[in-house]
Amino acid sequence: MSAVYCFHCHEPVPSGTSFLLEFDARQRQFCCAGCLAVADTIISSNLADYYRFRTEPASRANAIPKELEAELSSFDAPQVLEDISNKQGELTELELSISGMSCAACAWLIEKQLRQLPAVHQVNVNSTTQRCHLLWRADTTPLSGILKSLASIGYQASPFIADQEEQVFKLELSRYLKRLAVSGIMTMQVMMLAVALYFGEYTGIDASHQGYLRWISLLLTLPVVLYAALPFVSSAWRSVKARQMNMDVPVSLAIYYTFFASAYATAFSTGEVYFESVCMFTFLLQLGKFFEYRARSRARDATSNLLKIMPVTATLLKNDEQQAVSARRLQSGDCILVKPGETIAADGQIISGQSSADESMLTGEYAPVSKNIGDLVMAGSINHDGLLQVNVSKPLASSRLGQIIALQQRTLSQKPAVLQRTDRLAKYFVERLLIIAAATFVLWYFWLDADRAFWVTLSVLVATCPCALSLATPTAITCALARLNRSGILIKNAQVLDVLPELTHIVFDKTGTLTEGRFSVSDVTLFSSDYSEEQALNLIANLEAYSEHPIGRAFSSSLSTKLALEQVNIVVGSGISAQFNSRQIKVGSAAFCAVTPQAKAMVYLCADNQLIAAVSLHDALRQEVPALVSQLQQQGYQLLMLTGDSSDQADKLQQQLGFNQMIKGCSPEQKVAEITNLVSAGHKVLMLGDGINDSPSFHAAHVSVAMQSGTDLSKNQADVVLLQHDIGLIATLLQGSKAAQRGIRQNLAWSVGYNLIIIPLAVAGFVSPYIAVIGMSFSSLLVVSNSLRLLK
Amino acid sequence: MSVIYVLIPIAILFVLIGLAVFFWAVRSRQFEDLDKEGFSILFDEKTVANKDKQDPPAP
Numbered sequence: 001m002s003a004v005y006c007f008h009c010h011e012p013v014p015s016g017t018s019f020l021l022e023f024d025a026r027q028r029q030f031c032c033a034g035c036l037a038v039a040d041t042i043i044s045s046n047l048a049d050y051y052r053f054r055t056e057p058a059s060r061a062n063a064i065p066k067e068l069e070a071e072l073s074s075f076d077a078p079q080v081l082e083d084i085s086n087k088q089g090e091l092t093e094l095e096l097s098i099s100g101m102s103c104a105a106c107a108w109l110i111e112k113q114l115r116q117l118p119a120v121h122q123v124n125v126n127s128t129t130q131r132c133h134l135l136w137r138a139d140t141t142p143l144s145g146i147l148k149s150l151a152s153i154g155y156q157a158s159p160f161i162a163d164q165e166e167q168v169f170k171l172e173l174s175r176y177l178k179r180l181a182v183s184g185i186m187t188m189q190v191m192m193l194a195v196a197l198y199f200g201e202y203t204g205i206d207a208s209h210q211g212y213l214r215w216i217s218l219l220l221t222l223p224v225v226l227y228a229a230l231p232f233v234s235s236a237w238r239s240v241k242a243r244q245m246n247m248d249v250p251v252s253l254a255i256y257y258t259f260f261a262s263a264y265a266t267a268f269s270t271g272e273v274y275f276e277s278v279c280m281f282t283f284l285l286q287l288g289k290f291f292e293y294r295a296r297s298r299a300r301d302a303t304s305n306l307l308k309i310m311p312v313t314a315t316l317l318k319n320d321e322q323q324a325v326s327a328r329r330l331q332s333g334d335c336i337l338v339k340p341g342e343t344i345a346a347d348g349q350i351i352s353g354q355s356s357a358d359e360s361m362l363t364g365e366y367a368p369v370s371k372n373i374g375d376l377v378m379a380g381s382i383n384h385d386g387l388l389q390v391n392v393s394k395p396l397a398s399s400r401l402g403q404i405i406a407l408q409q410r411t412l413s414q415k416p417a418v419l420q421r422t423d424r425l426a427k428y429f430v431e432r433l434l435i436i437a438a439a440t441f442v443l444w445y446f447w448l449d450a451d452r453a454f455w456v457t458l459s460v461l462v463a464t465c466p467c468a469l470s471l472a473t474p475t476a477i478t479c480a481l482a483r484l485n486r487s488g489i490l491i492k493n494a495q496v497l498d499v500l501p502e503l504t505h506i507v508f509d510k511t512g513t514l515t516e517g518r519f520s521v522s523d524v525t526l527f528s529s530d531y532s533e534e535q536a537l538n539l540i541a542n543l544e545a546y547s548e549h550p551i552g553r554a555f556s557s558s559l560s561t562k563l564a565l566e567q568v569n570i571v572v573g574s575g576i577s578a579q580f581n582s583r584q585i586k587v588g589s590a591a592f593c594a595v596t597p598q599a600k601a602m603v604y605l606c607a608d609n610q611l612i613a614a615v616s617l618h619d620a621l622r623q624e625v626p627a628l629v630s631q632l633q634q635q636g637y638q639l640l641m642l643t644g645d646s647s648d649q650a651d652k653l654q655q656q657l658g659f660n661q662m663i664k665g666c667s668p669e670q671k672v673a674e675i676t677n678l679v680s681a682g683h684k685v686l687m688l689g690d691g692i693n694d695s696p697s698f699h700a701a702h703v704s705v706a707m708q709s710g711t712d713l714s715k716n717q718a719d720v721v722l723l724q725h726d727i728g729l730i731a732t733l734l735q736g737s738k739a740a741q742r743g744i745r746q747n748l749a750w751s752v753g754y755n756l757i758i759i760p761l762a763v764a765g766f767v768s769p770y771i772a773v774i775g776m777s778f779s780s781l782l783v784v785s786n787s788l789r790l791l792k
Numbered sequence: 793m794s795v796i797y798v799l800i801p802i803a804i805l806f807v808l809i810g811l812a813v814f815f816w817a818v819r820s821r822q823f824e825d826l827d828k829e830g831f832s833i834l835f836d837e838k839t840v841a842n843k844d845k846q847d848p849p850a851p
Contacts, residue, residue: 053834104827126825174818181814189807209793216800220807 006031008039008154010057014562023048035060038154047112047153054105058154072144072151074313074324075159081143083326084159084312091121092138097160098150101130106155113153117141131160159312176290183228183286186220187279193217194276207269214266217275225259229282231289250430250469254461255282261458271455277776284471284784287478311379311396314345317389327379330392338377338388346379347399348390355386429469429755437461440763452765460762463772469755471780472747475787480740483791488724489733496703496719500737502684503703506632506730507675508659509689510643510650513707513727515619517690519554522618525598527611536613539563540605543576543587554617583607621653624728629657631731638683642666642674644693671697688730705730743790747783754779 004013007021007028019030023043030036038058042050075081085094098110107127114123114134119141124133136146143159150157193213200210232255236248258274265271311327315337322337327345330336335351338344344357356368359381368384371377377390379399396402437460444453477494484491491497508514524533531539537558544552545559546568565578565585575588586606590597593606601614632639641662643650650664663674675697678685687694687701695717698704706718708725722729758775761767767775822829 049834053831104825104831107825107828108831124821125828127828128825170824174823177818177823178815181811181818185807185811189804206793209796212797212800216804220804 004029006035006060007051008035008058009060011060012562014564023051031060034154038152041152042109045113045116047109050105050109054103056102058102058106059100072147073142074315075147076142076144077313077324077326079329080313080324080326081138083328085138088135090137090139091135094134094136094143095160096132096134096147096150096157098125098130098132098155098157100155101127103127109153110150110155113149114146117146117149120146132157173293176286176293179228179231180283180286180290183224183279183283186224186228187276187283189220190217190276190279193220197273211266211269214273214275217273218263218266221259221262221275221278224279224282225255228286229255232282232285250433251281251285253430257458257461271458281780284780285474289474311343311345315339328396330395332392332394334392336390336392338383338390340383340385340387342383344377344379344381344383344388344390346390346392346396347394348377348392350375350377351389351391353386353388355388356384358382358384433461436759436763443763444765448765456762456765459767459772460759463758463762463767463775469748469751471783471787472751473744475784476740476743476747476790479787479790480736480743484733484736487729487732487736488722488726489729489736490721490723491719492721493719497737497740499684499702500686500734501741503637503686503734504683505638505640505678505685507640507642507678507685507687507697507701509687509694510641510645510653511619512690513688514625514641514653514657515621517619519617520620521554521558521615522620523601523616525601525614525616527613528607530607531612533613534558534560536605537615539580539585540587540603540613540615542580543568543578543585546570546576584609618649621656622727624726626657628728628731629659633658633660635734640674642671642697644668668693668696672700675700688727705733739790743787747786750786751779751783 005011006013007023007030009031011031013019013029013031019033019036021028021030021036021039021043023039028039030039035058039051042048075084081092085092087093101107101110104127107125110125110132111123114120114132117136119137120134121137122133122135125131126133134146147157193216197205197210197213197217199205200213229252232248233252236252239249255278259278261271262273262275262278265273314325314327314330316323316325316330317335317337330346334346336345336348340355350371350373352373354370354372356370357377358368359378371386371388376393377383377388378401379396380401437457440460441453441457444450444456477497480497481491481494511517521537524537526533526536537555538560541555541559542563542565544555563580565580568576568578570576575586575592577584577586577588579585584607586593586609587603590601590604593604593611594609595604595606595611598604598614601616603615603617604611605613605615629639638661639659641650641654641657641659643662643664644666645664650662654662663670666674671694675685675687679700679702684703685701686703686705687697688705688707689695689698690707694706698706698717698719703720704718705720705722707727708721708723720733754775758767758772762772817823
């Protein structure tokens with residue numbers, strides 16, 4: 001018989017267990033008591049539709065441990081709640097970050113579950129950002145009650161403090177959508193009327209009908225000019241005030257000049273109207289801006305659970321009494337209690353207890369650091385297994401974590417300026433164009449034909465209308481962004497496409513970037529012939545499956561057959577023991593297995609107190625790295641590795657890969673200094689990293705790239721995020737940027753060439769406004785379709 | 793052809809209604825999470841309502 005899978009989480013059901021529940025007239029099997037309890041709650045609360053419509057299995061539900069319940073209630077302290085939520089009259093408003101969401105059906109399930117609570121006033125779950133916006137009466141149901149209700153259907157939620165910037169972003173995005181809709185829908189209407197007018201020109205049209213259609217077009221163009229095109233005008237106005245003409249100046253000029261000329265023609269029933277050009281032009285430019293903005297906001301959404309690492313609560317010890325307080329209010333000299341699994345809330349010194357801490361958030365190294373009395377701990381690191389009392393030495397804001405974030409904000413303003421070639425071109429072009437137009441008007445008005453002066457000037461402005469020129473870069477960039485996005489590269493700052501083709505240096509971080517960033521089995525030493533290597537690893541994997549420890553995950557790929565274990569017992573921080581085939585099996589540290597430690601080995605396997613195997617673990621190199629490194633070196637890039645790791649693994653990697661330069665044991669400040677040196681020497685630098693310790697250097701480099709597996713902070717700061725677990729995408733990115741640059745050059749060459757030919761003709765009066773508009777539309781179309789080639 | 797004096801204003805009216813609906817949709821956050829909205833049609837109170845109907849009315 002094939003393996004049975006859990007109805008809730010679709011993981012295999014271990015043999016010998018029996019968790020059953022009837023649903024839709026069939027007995028369903030579950031893998032553990034946790035999943036069974038969750039499914040029971042879901043079905044009995046009439047939410048079983050979730051199982052009928054979900055597209056992804058749920059994540060495995062673990063029964064809520066008693067400690068977690070206690071931890072949740074620390075959010076109920078009025079002081080803590082005040083720091084994480086907003087009061088709205090009697091209601092409290094809060095944002096929750098939810099883990100365990102796998103598909104959109106989860107969003108529905110959570111909304112339904114919370115709406116059943118009488119205290120909940122409003123709830124809105126976003127399945128892409130995995131966040132929940134909640135409005136409820138905190139005096140009737142405490143926050144811990146809501147979190148428990150979520151835990152009972154298998155989701156872990158924690159309060160989240162959204163930064164203000166994000167609110168602004170959301171508001172702006174919906175404005176973009178509205179403008180896009182206005183210009184898009186109006187363009188369709190006006191185009192339709194324009195077709196009627198065009199045909200009227202050829203087949204004859206009543207003057208009254210023509211006037212009517214023109215007035216209607218004018219009316220429909222008004223919202224486009226007065227609402228949708230506003231961002232261009234305000235940007236143009238800013239640039240004029242700053243005496244730094246940008247591309248928005250000719251864009252606004254073109255929009256408004258063409259509009260007013262057409263309005264004049266409509267009002268006095270003379271000349272030509274170009275309302276459809278005004279609308280289409282605005283729409284196309286809005287579309288490009290919208291795509292860029294949406295890519296940025298999507299990147300933010302996916303990565304902005306940034307403040308999650310900032311500890312929210314702490315347990316303050318005062319006169320031997322425990323008190324839940326807000327982490328932000330801790331003072332130096334306070335004594336806090338840190339329970340196993342909690343985030344340490346402040347920098348400080350251990351005064352009692354011993355444990356190990358995961359400092360990977362701050363240092364980028366994954367191996368836990370053991371901590372004893374007198375050792376220093378850092379805010380943001382995670383306490384693994386022991387109960388600690390910590391004497392706070394610095395409040396959160398001036399802690400190491402707070403400093404790294406501050407360092408980042410400082411470097412933000414020092415980002416090397418990117419050359420804005422098109423903007424310089426635009427400035428040059430606009431100035432010349434205005435002079436030529438003015439000269440044309442004067443020339444015709446005083447010397448040639450005063451009656452035609454206005455229309456000739458108009459055709460000069462329309463024909464040379466910088467449409468093609470201003471569409472040349474944005475359309476090419478939009479298409480290149482879309483193309484790269486499809487292959488898994490999210491570009492948050494479109495300017496990087498300008499810099500990438502000139503790149504000379506690529507700087508890599510080691511842990512998590514060149515390496516997998518997690519442990520895997522490197523070496524197994526057998527001490528007994530009872531088990532083969534495969535069997536021993538399988539046995540370890542079976543025991544480790546009960547553990548949540550990061551080391552346990554190293555063995556998950558070794559799990560080949562499920563063994564019937566009995567009396568599984570987890571000793572936190574040491575290992576796991578179990579009965580198998582009536583033998584006492586132990587997996588864990590040397591001390592736990594009571595054996596003499598072997599060199600380098602980290603995990604030991606014992607049966608009946610006899611050593612069977614010693615396993616050493618390492619952080620393995622990503623498969624695609626050697627090929628990528630040699631490819632990049634062939635293309636002539638200088639490659640550097642800056643790593644915070646000071647062990648000999650860095651040297652080994654250097655020997656294997658042969659970087660041009662390698663510096664180990666770098667602090668975040670040193671990384672920034674190294675990159676700043678390169679930048680000031682005139683090189684164009686790309687930084688690729690994943691940790692919080694890399695993010696300050698992201699701003700020092702011209703282009704920064706973060707890994708999807710990286711910390712949220714680094715993804716939030718980077719210009720580019722690689723959405724797949726494959727750093728080979730760097731090569732795709734470089735290639736894509738070169739293609740984009742080629743596209744831009746072709747577009748610019750065409751539009752500049754076209755303008756050079758048409759301007760003399762228009763000044764001489766050979767181009768009627770009608771032909772001018774055809775020429776303009778044709779060159780715009782050509783530029784747009786050339787850009788579309790980049791999509792392929 | 794004088795019918796266009798009536799028809800075009802009506803068409804514009806429809807355009808305005810369409811725009812108003814779109815603005816409302818944007819304002820009520822329907823574009824923030826397109827995945828969830830796609831699912832919302834599958835889940836409604838129907839199953840609960842059906843169940844109520846199937847249950848024999850309480851005496």
